[in-house]
Each structure stands twice: as C-alpha cells, then as structure tokens.
Amino acid sequence: MSEEAGARRAGWVGALGLLAVLGAAGVILARSASTASGFGLALVTGGAATVLLLAFPGSEIRRAVGCAAGAPAGPDERRRAALVWGAAARNAWVLSAAGAIAGFVSVFSSESSGLARFLGGVGDRAVGVSLGLLLAVLFTIPALRLAPFGESVMETASPPPPAQRILAGVALLALLAWPLLGPGSGDRFEPRPWLLHWPAWLVVAGGALALALYLRGIGHGASVVVGLGGAGSVGVLLGLTRALHGFATVSIDDVAGGMMFAVSSGYAALTGLAVVGLPLLDRDAREGRRVPGAARGAACGFPLVVLILLVVTVLLVMVPMEKPAG
Amino acid sequence: MSERLLPDDEVDRLLREALADDLPKELEDELRGGAREAWRRAASGARPARWRDWFPSVWRPLVPQTALVAASLAMLAAGAVMQAAPAPHGVVVSLEGRQAAARAARAMGRATAMECTVQVSDDHGRQLRHRIDWKAPGETRVRLDGAGGRAERTLRLPGAAPSVLTRAAVARDGASRDPEIEHLRAFLSPLALWERLAAPWRPEPGREGKAPAAGAFVVAPRPGAPGLTVTVDPATHLPLWLDGTDRDGRKQAAVCRWP
Numbered sequence: 001m002s003e004e005a006g007a008r009r010a011g012w013v014g015a016l017g018l019l020a021v022l023g024a025a026g027v028i029l030a031r032s033a034s035t036a037s038g039f040g041l042a043l044v045t046g047g048a049a050t051v052l053l054l055a056f057p058g059s060e061i062r063r064a065v066g067c068a069a070g071a072p073a074g075p076d077e078r079r080r081a082a083l084v085w086g087a088a089a090r091n092a093w094v095l096s097a098a099g100a101i102a103g104f105v106s107v108f109s110s111e112s113s114g115l116a117r118f119l120g121g122v123g124d125r126a127v128g129v130s131l132g133l134l135l136a137v138l139f140t141i142p143a144l145r146l147a148p149f150g151e152s153v154m155e156t157a158s159p160p161p162p163a164q165r166i167l168a169g170v171a172l173l174a175l176l177a178w179p180l181l182g183p184g185s186g187d188r189f190e191p192r193p194w195l196l197h198w199p200a201w202l203v204v205a206g207g208a209l210a211l212a213l214y215l216r217g218i219g220h221g222a223s224v225v226v227g228l229g230g231a232g233s234v235g236v237l238l239g240l241t242r243a244l245h246g247f248a249t250v251s252i253d254d255v256a257g258g259m260m261f262a263v264s265s266g267y268a269a270l271t272g273l274a275v276v277g278l279p280l281l282d283r284d285a286r287e288g289r290r291v292p293g294a295a296r297g298a299a300c301g302f303p304l305v306v307l308i309l310l311v312v313t314v315l316l317v318m319v320p321m322e323k324p325a326g
Numbered sequence: 327m328s329e330r331l332l333p334d335d336e337v338d339r340l341l342r343e344a345l346a347d348d349l350p351k352e353l354e355d356e357l358r359g360g361a362r363e364a365w366r367r368a369a370s371g372a373r374p375a376r377w378r379d380w381f382p383s384v385w386r387p388l389v390p391q392t393a394l395v396a397a398s399l400a401m402l403a404a405g406a407v408m409q410a411a412p413a414p415h416g417v418v419v420s421l422e423g424r425q426a427a428a429r430a431a432r433a434m435g436r437a438t439a440m441e442c443t444v445q446v447s448d449d450h451g452r453q454l455r456h457r458i459d460w461k462a463p464g465e466t467r468v469r470l471d472g473a474g475g476r477a478e479r480t481l482r483l484p485g486a487a488p489s490v491l492t493r494a495a496v497a498r499d500g501a502s503r504d505p506e507i508e509h510l511r512a513f514l515s516p517l518a519l520w521e522r523l524a525a526p527w528r529p530e531p532g533r534e535g536k537a538p539a540a541g542a543f544v545v546a547p548r549p550g551a552p553g554l555t556v557t558v559d560p561a562t563h564l565p566l567w568l569d570g571t572d573r574d575g576r577k578q579a580a581v582c583r584w585p
Contacts, residue, residue, distance in 0.1 A: 194417075
C-alpha cells in the first residue's frame with residue numbers, strides 16, 4: 001500500500017515538474033512573442049488540440065491528463081492515455097511544420113529585402129514553431145511513462161461524438177486557411193499562390209490517393225498517412241529540383257515555379273495529415289489495430305522534410321543567382 | 327489444425343456434407359464443392375478492404391470501384407500539366423526584385439571607393455549639388471554647395487556592416503546628427519546607401535522581365551508609395567543613377583561612380 005502511495009506521489013511530482021518546465025518555457029518564449037508570432041502560436045496550440053479532438057472523445061483526453069498526473073488506472077486505461085499523449089506530441093510536431101511554412105510565407109509577404117530584415121521577420125514568427133517543438137517534447141514524456149510493456153489488447157472504443165468532430169474539423173480548417181488570407185498586393189510575394197498552388201495540391205492529392213489505395217491492406221489511417229507523406233515528399237523534391245535547375249540556369253521563372261510547387265506541396269500534405277490522416281490513424285490505434293512503423297515514420301519524418309525545404313528556399317531567395325562563366 | 331473460424335453458414339454446409347450419405351448425387355457434389363470453396367477461402371486469409379469500404383455505406387453506391395483510381399490518375403495528370411504554366415507575375419516580379427537587391431548589396435559590400443554627385447532641393451526649392459567621396463575602410467569627404475557658400479567635412483564611416491546584427495550602425499553614427507549633411511545621409515557610404523535602398527525592389531513599370539539587362543528598379547516601402555528609381559549597372563550590379571524623393575518627400579537625384 002505504501003509503495004502504491006509512493007508511486008502516486010512520484011507521479012504528482014513528475015506532473016508538477018512537467019508543468020514547471022512548460023511554465024518556464026512559456027515565460028522565456030513570452031519575451032520573444034510579438035503580434036506577428038500570434039498566428040503561429042494559435043496554429044500550433046489550437047491545431048494540435050483540434051486534431052486530437054477529431055480522434056479522441058473529450059472524456060478520454062481528461063482521463064489521459066489524470067493518468068499522467070498519477071491517478072490510478074488499469075492497463076487498458078494507461079494504454080489509452082499513452083495513445084492520447086503520443087498523438088498530442090505528434091500533432092504538435094506536425095502543426096509546428098505547418099506553422100513554419102505559414103510564418104515563412106508571411107515573412108516573404110511582409111518584410112522588405114535584406115538578409116537582416118528577413119532574419120528579423122523569421123525571428124518574429126519563430127515563437128509558434130518553438131512552442132510546437134517544446135510541446136512535442138513535453139507530451140512525449142507522459143506518453144513514454146504510460147506506455148505499457150509488451151502487447152496488450154484494448155477493448156473497442158467508441159468514436160468521439162459527431163458534434164465534437166464537426167466543431168473540431170471546422171476550427172482546424174479555419175486555422176489552416178487563415179494564412180491564405182494574409183496581406184499581399186500585386187507587387188509583393190502574396191501568400192495565396194505560395195500556399196495554394198493548384199498543381200501542387202492536385203499532385204499531392206492524386207498521389208496520396210493512389211498510394212493509399214495501393215497500401216489499403218495496412219489499414220485506413222496508416223495508408224492515408226503514408227500516402228500523404230510519400231506524395232508530399234515527392235512534391236517537395238520535384239519542386240526543389242525545378243527551383244535548383246532554375247537557379248543554375250538563372251531562370252527566375254523556374255525558381256519561382258519550383259519553390260511555389262515545393263512549398264505548396266508541403267503545406268498540402270501537412271494539411272491532409274492534420275485533417276484526415278492523423279485522426280484516421282488515431283482511430284485505428286484506438287480500435288486496437290497495430291500502427292505500422294511506416295505510418296509513424298511518415299508522420300514524424302515529413303515535417304522534417306518540410307523544415308529542410310524552408311532552409312533551402314531561404315537560400316534560393318537570398319543568395320544572388322549568377323550566370324555560369326563562359 | 328487451422329485456427330481460423332468459419333462463418334456459421336459455412337459450418338452448416340460442412341455439417342450437411344458430413345451427413346450427406348442419403349442425399350442425391352448432384353446435391354452431394356454441390357455440397358462438396360461448396361465445402362471445398364469454404365476451406366479455400368478460409369485458408370487464403372482475410373479479404374483486403376475494398377476501396378469503397380472507406381466511405382459510409384450510404385455513399386458507397388455513388389462511388390464505383392474504379393472511380394477513386396480514375397480520380398487519382400486524373401488529379402496527377404492535371405497537376406503535371408498545370409505545373410508547366412508560367413509562375414504568377416507577382417511572384418516572379420517580387421523574386422526578381424529580391425535578386426537584384428541581393429546582388430546590389432553584395433556588390434556594394436565589396437566596394438572600395440564611391441563617388442556620388444547628389445542634387446537635392448532645399449527648403450526654398452533651390453537645387454543644390456554636393457559631392458561625396460568615400461574610400462575604404464571608411465573615410466568620407468563631403469563638399470557642400472550651400473546657400474552660404476562652399477564647405478567641406480571629413481567623416482569616418484564604415485563601408486559595410488561587420489555583420490547582419492549591426493545594420494543600425496549608420497543610424498547611431500554621429501554624422502547623421504550634423505544638420506548640414508543630414509539630408510545627404512543616404513549617400514555618405516555604401517552601407518548608408520544600402521540602408522536607403524533596403525525596401526522592396528520592383529522592376530520599373532514596363533520593364534518587367536527584362537532585368538537584369540535593363541537594370542532599372544523602383545525601390546519603395548509600398549507599391550505606389552514615393553520611392554527611388556534606381557538604375558543598376560548590369561555588369562557590376564552597382565547603382566549608377568538614383569532619382570526620386572527622400573523619406574521627407576523632397577526631390578533627390580544622384581549619380582554614383584564606383585572606381
């Protein structure tokens with residue numbers, strides 16, 4: 001009995017420690033927060049929460065918080081709580097990448113030329129991305145603590161109520177559409193062509209559908225996630241190849257077209273993951289189906305591909321092109 | 327022994343087959359065939375999900391088996407065809423301006439000398455000509471042509487900021503506090519000139535798509551706002567002529583040489 005009380009006390013201490021880390025990080029990040037970073041913060045926190053609400057009933061999320069805080073729970077409940085925390089961490093990571101793209105396009109739409117000013121704009125919008133990464137790390141800790149050892153079979157779970165799903169879906173779509181309405185004029189980088197480049201959306205949607213149909217045997221959620229990750233990566237790669245070729249041949253048209261294709265492919269795939277793929281994957285996991293490693297890899301690896309793309313895009317825009325000698 | 331469970335109807339068939347001694351031959355053959363088929367299906371594993379199983383049962387009749395495949399192929403084909411179209415004009419113009427600005431910044435950062443003749447109008451509308459000579463690492467001589475006659479100043483100004491973190495160096499410099507040369511601040515060094523040009527660049531109207539051969543850009547904080555028209559040397563990417571208004575709205579024109 002005293003052992004159980006000790007374990008519960010340790011759980012509470014750990015939960016308080018996590019909250020303290022979150023609080024300290026919040027205070028530090030608040031120093032760097034600005035009006036420009038507000039959208040990134042909203043997209044990451046609101047987006048991660050709404051994706052979670054698309055797959056898990058509110059009661060299950062509350063129980064997961066209780067489990068992380070040390071409340072007594074059976075193996076099945078602990079497993080469900082671990083699923084919730086793992087999904088929250090992964091959602092924060094995916095939404096961070098979406099926030100990074102939106103912030104990056106927003107910098108191009110509003111900042112004037114010059115590396116210093118550009119870096120200033122990036123710094124202004126980096127708080128949301130940093131917060132997303134921080135949340136991903138913090139949410140992983142309870143997921144690791146609650147994950148049961150060995151295989152266990154979960155009882156069938158009921159899906160979230162339709163009203164919750166509809167509200168969460170509408171809120172998520174509004175958050176993801178918000179960057180499209182950013183300022184812009186005929187003479188500046190406008191956000192819309194960068195984020196809503198139709199050829200890129202068509203290629204990602206068509207490619208993801210084709211891959212998902214081919215992989216349907218591994219489960220609905222897993223096939224959609226792998227399909228979106230694969231099609232998004234291919235879109236990013238094709239766009240970057242075109243942009244780099246344009247850079248080598250000093251063709252601004254090709255550089256612009258390639259970068260738009262790559263950035264838009266990244267945003268399309270991340271939007272698909274957040275709205276469709278991740279909730280389906282979580283639903284499969286809640287119903288006791290095993291999540292293939294490829295689906296986990298796609299959900300965690302694709303945001304990394306997007307962040308690398310953004311670094312390369314900054315270089316392509318800021319480094320002057322030069323005609324090859326001769 | 328297989329661990330697979332057979333559906334109830336298949337089990338019924340098997341039982342009937344086992345008890346079929348007094349059945350007619352045709353029926354017995356049919357039952358045996360059915361039993362074989364049931365065993366074969368049980369041994370071949372679960373049937374993979376069909377595509378239309380993804381849709382709610384109400385929608386399934388509207389989505390034929392091949393519709394999703396056709397839709398994905400159509401989307402891929404449309405995307406592949408559409409991506410060959412030229413990029414939107416606004417994006418190309420903006421990128422063109424950024425490239426020109428980056429090239430000019432790099433060229434000005436490498437400059438070792440700059441000579442500018444600046445023509446400005448004073449508060450009474452008179453045209454005044456000033457001559458500015460800057461030499462690396464940071465000596466500026468200003469010959470002023472003012473209402474009270476000619477005057478000369480010598481200043482110490484760096485040519486380029488040591489890092490992106492010190493771009494405000496010009497604003498902090500004492501030279502900017504001299505009222506006689508305050509209106510010339512943008513031409514006192516390459517760094518000061520770059521600070522003046524650090525606003526979005528756009529190809530001059532009617533010359534879009536011709537840069538860098540044409541090399542004329544409008545530099546203004548916002549489209550339509552008063553700014554400078556900068557003509558850039560296509561070979562060196564350095565600004566040669568600047569014409570427009572300063573930040574206070576006064577007419578300003580300069581000719582620069584980069585020895």
